[in-house]
Amino acid sequence: MSTPKILILGAGYGGLMTAVRLQKQMNYNEVEMTLVNKHDYHYFTTWLHEPAAGTTDPDKCRVEIQTLLDTNKIKFVKGSVSEIKREEKKVLLESGEELTYDYLVVALGSEPETFGIQGLKEYAFSIRSINSVREIREHIEYNFAKYKMEHRPEQLTFIVGGAGFTGIEFLGELTDRIPELCEEFDVDRSLVKVYNIEAAPTVLPGFDQELVDYAMEVLTRKGVTFKINTPIKECTPDGVVLGDGEEIKSNTVIWTGGVRGNSVIEKAGFETMRGRVKVDEFLRAPGHEDVFVIGDSALLINNETNRPYPPTAQIAIQEGDTLASNLIALIRGGQMKAFVPSLKGTVASLGKGEAIGLVGDKKLFGGSAAFMKKVIDNRSLFLIGGLSLMMKKAKL
Amino acid sequence: MSTPKILILGAGYGGLMTAVRLQKQMNYNEVEMTLVNKHDYHYFTTWLHEPAAGTTDPDKCRVEIQTLLDTNKIKFVKGSVSEIKREEKKVLLESGEELTYDYLVVALGSEPETFGIQGLKEYAFSIRSINSVREIREHIEYNFAKYKMEHRPEQLTFIVGGAGFTGIEFLGELTDRIPELCEEFDVDRSLVKVYNIEAAPTVLPGFDQELVDYAMEVLTRKGVTFKINTPIKECTPDGVVLGDGEEIKSNTVIWTGGVRGNSVIEKAGFETMRGRVKVDEFLRAPGHEDVFVIGDSALLINNETNRPYPPTAQIAIQEGDTLASNLIALIRGGQMKAFVPSLKGTVASLGKGEAIGLVGDKKLFGGSAAFMKKVIDNRSLFLIGGLSLMMKKAKL
Numbered sequence: 001m002s003t004p005k006i007l008i009l010g011a012g013y014g015g016l017m018t019a020v021r022l023q024k025q026m027n028y029n030e031v032e033m034t035l036v037n038k039h040d041y042h043y044f045t046t047w048l049h050e051p052a053a054g055t056t057d058p059d060k061c062r063v064e065i066q067t068l069l070d071t072n073k074i075k076f077v078k079g080s081v082s083e084i085k086r087e088e089k090k091v092l093l094e095s096g097e098e099l100t101y102d103y104l105v106v107a108l109g110s111e112p113e114t115f116g117i118q119g120l121k122e123y124a125f126s127i128r129s130i131n132s133v134r135e136i137r138e139h140i141e142y143n144f145a146k147y148k149m150e151h152r153p154e155q156l157t158f159i160v161g162g163a164g165f166t167g168i169e170f171l172g173e174l175t176d177r178i179p180e181l182c183e184e185f186d187v188d189r190s191l192v193k194v195y196n197i198e199a200a201p202t203v204l205p206g207f208d209q210e211l212v213d214y215a216m217e218v219l220t221r222k223g224v225t226f227k228i229n230t231p232i233k234e235c236t237p238d239g240v241v242l243g244d245g246e247e248i249k250s251n252t253v254i255w256t257g258g259v260r261g262n263s264v265i266e267k268a269g270f271e272t273m274r275g276r277v278k279v280d281e282f283l284r285a286p287g288h289e290d291v292f293v294i295g296d297s298a299l300l301i302n303n304e305t306n307r308p309y310p311p312t313a314q315i316a317i318q319e320g321d322t323l324a325s326n327l328i329a330l331i332r333g334g335q336m337k338a339f340v341p342s343l344k345g346t347v348a349s350l351g352k353g354e355a356i357g358l359v360g361d362k363k364l365f366g367g368s369a370a371f372m373k374k375v376i377d378n379r380s381l382f383l384i385g386g387l388s389l390m391m392k393k394a395k396l
Numbered sequence: 397m398s399t400p401k402i403l404i405l406g407a408g409y410g411g412l413m414t415a416v417r418l419q420k421q422m423n424y425n426e427v428e429m430t431l432v433n434k435h436d437y438h439y440f441t442t443w444l445h446e447p448a449a450g451t452t453d454p455d456k457c458r459v460e461i462q463t464l465l466d467t468n469k470i471k472f473v474k475g476s477v478s479e480i481k482r483e484e485k486k487v488l489l490e491s492g493e494e495l496t497y498d499y500l501v502v503a504l505g506s507e508p509e510t511f512g513i514q515g516l517k518e519y520a521f522s523i524r525s526i527n528s529v530r531e532i533r534e535h536i537e538y539n540f541a542k543y544k545m546e547h548r549p550e551q552l553t554f555i556v557g558g559a560g561f562t563g564i565e566f567l568g569e570l571t572d573r574i575p576e577l578c579e580e581f582d583v584d585r586s587l588v589k590v591y592n593i594e595a596a597p598t599v600l601p602g603f604d605q606e607l608v609d610y611a612m613e614v615l616t617r618k619g620v621t622f623k624i625n626t627p628i629k630e631c632t633p634d635g636v637v638l639g640d641g642e643e644i645k646s647n648t649v650i651w652t653g654g655v656r657g658n659s660v661i662e663k664a665g666f667e668t669m670r671g672r673v674k675v676d677e678f679l680r681a682p683g684h685e686d687v688f689v690i691g692d693s694a695l696l697i698n699n700e701t702n703r704p705y706p707p708t709a710q711i712a713i714q715e716g717d718t719l720a721s722n723l724i725a726l727i728r729g730g731q732m733k734a735f736v737p738s739l740k741g742t743v744a745s746l747g748k749g750e751a752i753g754l755v756g757d758k759k760l761f762g763g764s765a766a767f768m769k770k771v772i773d774n775r776s777l778f779l780i781g782g783l784s785l786m787m788k789k790a791k792l
Contacts, residue, residue: 132542138534138541145534148527185530201762 014295015107017320053173110259162257172351410691411503413716449569506655558653568747
């Protein structure tokens with residue numbers, strides 16, 4: 001009988017958590033484990049709004065994967081997944097390499113969801129990787145520099161599409177950065193325009209109204225003009241066209257309006273909703289005993305509300321933890337346990353020293369929410385990389 | 397009898413030197429002096445290749461003009477000159493403001509000379525102001541960031557047109573910066589291409605051959621591909637087309653091939669060669685007792701060689717010094733003295749710790765030339781702003 005093979009696709013929160021929990025609990029030679037990831041680093045997706053605005057160094061938001069792995073237990077392969085062959089139990093990489101598995105963990109993350117809005121894919125940026133946020137940061141700076149040569153107002157007009165978590169947190173950082181950029185490039189602050197455009201009737205839909213009001217007040221004071229209840233009809237090379245026909249000229253549109261599952265999953269023939277696989281209580285893809293899907297690619301229904309849980313880092317980490325235990329049970333012949341998320345609260349940053357949050361049923365505002373945000377961010381570092389990662393990257 | 401009015405246009409090396417020398421020697425109320433400049437700061441033109449490459453902060457290369465002026469003696473006007481009305485002895489600013497003079501000092505600097513090469517004006521950058529070099533720096537960084545998203549080789553191809561002083565010094569800085577950018581953006585150094593394209597049969601035409609050879613060797617080692625004896629036929633949005641029809645694709649073409657006098661001068665009806673006024677021994681425009689032209693807008697013939705002196709900061713500073721004395725003589729009723737440049741030597745930087753130079757008839761290479769370069773740069777700070785400016789901005 002050969003050693004069982006676990007293949008983990010993706011080293012985001014979910015995949016990496018699965019890997020580090022497995023390596024902690026599995027013995028050498030008990031299982032053959034491989035982790036595949038596009039980059040040789042893991043990045044902290046929930047922090048990316050900061051380097052995108054330029055308030056944090058992107059290098060602060062990533063860690064080399066090999067420093068977190070016991071490479072005697074887990075083999076790391078740098079590569080992009082091009083195809084999952086379910087019937088053959090194989091995964092094909094873009095390099096041509098083929099990997100086989102007994103158990104597959106699909107933790108490939110998300111892609112921007114454009115809801116069919118024309119031009120978004122072509123002309124809008126999205127906050128989704130180290131490379132993408134470096135591009136956004138440089139694009140913003142370049143437009144400040146170009147404004148001083150060409151004086152076109154659209155060079156100083158910034159549009160954030162979507163008022164979910166990423167959009168709101170990015171606005172908090174961007175409005176912190178703008179005064180610095182104005183100083184650096186000799187630009188009058190009053191010339192810079194920042195818009196937030198959201199189709200829903202509120203920002204942070206589903207969030208407590210008092211917290212929402214606080215967030216809007218803080219961001220308005222920091223210079224954001226909100227256009228709520230306003231769908232984007234089209235994104236063009238010149239800016240956006242809104243539902244009511246209004247056109248806002250801008251060189252910089254950043255789309256944060258939503259995500260969908262990685263397209264590799266849909267292409268593999270799994271049944272998906274917005275690219276996400278509706279998993280069972282053991283996080284398995286329907287009809288598969290050997291394929292687990294976690295993180296942003298998994299759709300998990302909250303039985304109390306009958307609505308899906310939002311795709312968050314917190315849940316991805318918990319899924320990875322449970323999945324590792326279940327894989328061990330499968331291999332050693334134990335019982336799998338159902339995944340039940342434990343929601344510890346949510347905090348949204350609004351920039352330096354400002355945030356809002358709900359922890360348990362306690363509402364947090366301003367400084368105390370900002371403090372809690374750091375606690376949460378540092379906790380996820382600890383869960384993924386232990387004390388040593390927390391020491392290296394912790395937010396102080 | 398009214399107080400005579402001296403109007404100085406431009407606060408580059410020549411105009412600023414004239415102003416600071418006049419304020420030192422003239423008494424209050426003896427003369428009414430006004431200095432007009434587009435920005436409220438003076439910048440060190442000869443340093444601009446550094447912030448253009450991103451090796452020095454642009455703020456290090458400028459100083460607020462008012463900190464150098466005794467505003468009881470000299471009035472500072474921030475504005476762009478749109479017209480010189482010689483007959484009416486008036487100068488019109490873009491703001492609509494009109495200034496009158498008895499003595500006019502035209503020190504408006506230069507503009508890029510494109511020699512009629514198609515597309516250069518539209519698609520090439522030039523190193524000519526704080527705003528322009530910030531744009532170049534941001535453009536370079538942006539292209540590194542974009543490469544990581546789009547992987548187009550022209551995003552990592554940099555073309556410097558012209559192998560005069562500015563071109564060579566910029567190449568020295570750019571090749572210092574590239575390894576830093578490769579590190580920052582996770583780019584393999586071997587993917588970055590740097591070309592220097594020069595129509596003349598040599599780089600640094602007119603310079604000593606041994607020094608030229610040394611410069612080319614250093615820059616070649618740092619990754620520059622030279623294409624000498626190769627005119628640029630056309631600059632396009634995609635790169636350049638060379639004289640022999642070869643096309644090099646590049647997002648970044650920086651033109652350093654030459655300068656001409658400020659176009660305001662030609663429009664004012666002065667007789668010019670490449671926009672420069674051939675001045676007499678007292679730096680006057682021909683046929684004018686009351687108009688002096690100095691710096692890059694002046695054409696001064698070296699009687700020994702019967703060729704024009706190159707437009708350098710060194711000569712501009714000396715012209716400002718002599719002109720200030722001559723204006724005092726005119727106002728107090730003394731004798732003007734002819735301007736005779738005193739050439740103290742030339743050093744070209746090749747990046748960190750590397751340079752070539754000729755001081756007297758002594759050739760300098762490497763570290764000793766780089767040291768001499770700093771001495772020269774710091775000396776010009778001292779001449780313009782005294783000890784306090786030198787303390788603030790000196791190169792260490």
